[in-house]
Amino acid sequence: MSEVSEKLLNEAASLEGKSAEEVIKWSLDTYGDTVKIASSFGAEDVVLIDIAARISPDVKIFTLDTGRLAQETYDVIDQINKKYKVKTEFFCPDTKELEEASNELGPNFFYDSVELRKKCCGIRKMGPLKRAMSSLDAWICGLRKEQAVTRTNIKKVEFSDGAPTKINPLTEWTEQDIWDYIRVNDVPYNRLHDNGYPSIGCICCTRKVRRIEDVRAGRWWWESPETKECGLHKR
Numbered sequence: 001m002s003e004v005s006e007k008l009l010n011e012a013a014s015l016e017g018k019s020a021e022e023v024i025k026w027s028l029d030t031y032g033d034t035v036k037i038a039s040s041f042g043a044e045d046v047v048l049i050d051i052a053a054r055i056s057p058d059v060k061i062f063t064l065d066t067g068r069l070a071q072e073t074y075d076v077i078d079q080i081n082k083k084y085k086v087k088t089e090f091f092c093p094d095t096k097e098l099e100e101a102s103n104e105l106g107p108n109f110f111y112d113s114v115e116l117r118k119k120c121c122g123i124r125k126m127g128p129l130k131r132a133m134s135s136l137d138a139w140i141c142g143l144r145k146e147q148a149v150t151r152t153n154i155k156k157v158e159f160s161d162g163a164p165t166k167i168n169p170l171t172e173w174t175e176q177d178i179w180d181y182i183r184v185n186d187v188p189y190n191r192l193h194d195n196g197y198p199s200i201g202c203i204c205c206t207r208k209v210r211r212i213e214d215v216r217a218g219r220w221w222w223e224s225p226e227t228k229e230c231g232l233h234k235r
């Protein structure tokens with residue numbers, strides 16, 4: 001992204017404390033066709049889609065299909081596409097890169113070290129994300145502050161040199177807020193949430209959590225909390 005204008009900076013600052021609806025409306029008005037919702041179809045993402053679809057039926061959504069997603073995730077993508085009459089755009093890993101890594105390191109190399117886990121996320125997520133972002137000026141994400149120690153300082157609008165603006169309409173929402181919204185508005189959601197998975201990514205890197213555990217405790221459960229980001233939301 002080129003230099004951010006003062007007007008945009010002021011508008012972004014004024015959005016802190018505003019509702020998710022107001023932030024999404026601002027995003028769609030400001031960025032038009034060059035903003036999309038980045039969705040892994042977790043609970044936050046389906047809330048974002050429902051809010052955005054009420055504002056604009058033409059809302060655009062993309063997902064990173066890592067090739068390791070759960071069937072339940074594909075099922076909810078289908079349900080969302082049908083309910084909101086949208087066509088989620090898929091971005092997949094580069095076949096050559098994936099073949100080389102699997103042939104050299106085996107199919108489960110991401111369990112072997114943080115570096116190799118990040119290598120896998122690089123191939124299966126970051127590469128496709130880069131292609132998804134190449135035509136965008138902004139992306140809308142479902143990050144919340146209370147989700148993880150790595151997310152406590154997120155802002156509603158985050159500008160970054162040379163990268164699309166990141167918009168986080170749900171920063172202040174609690175997990176309870178998310179589930180109240182889903183139930184009141186009858187939003188389709190990933191059924192794995194009913195089976196002990198509060199946060200869902202690739203199925204091989206996600207496990208069930210106990211009630212007393214952090215919502216992201218099941219993601220890359222073998223790593224310490226400080227390393228548990230795949231690079232998509234590196235700040």
Ligand code: SF4
Nearest residue numbers: 110120121124202205
């Ligand atoms: S979450 Fe696991 S399987 Fe998915 S891209 Fe990252 S390391 Fe690979």
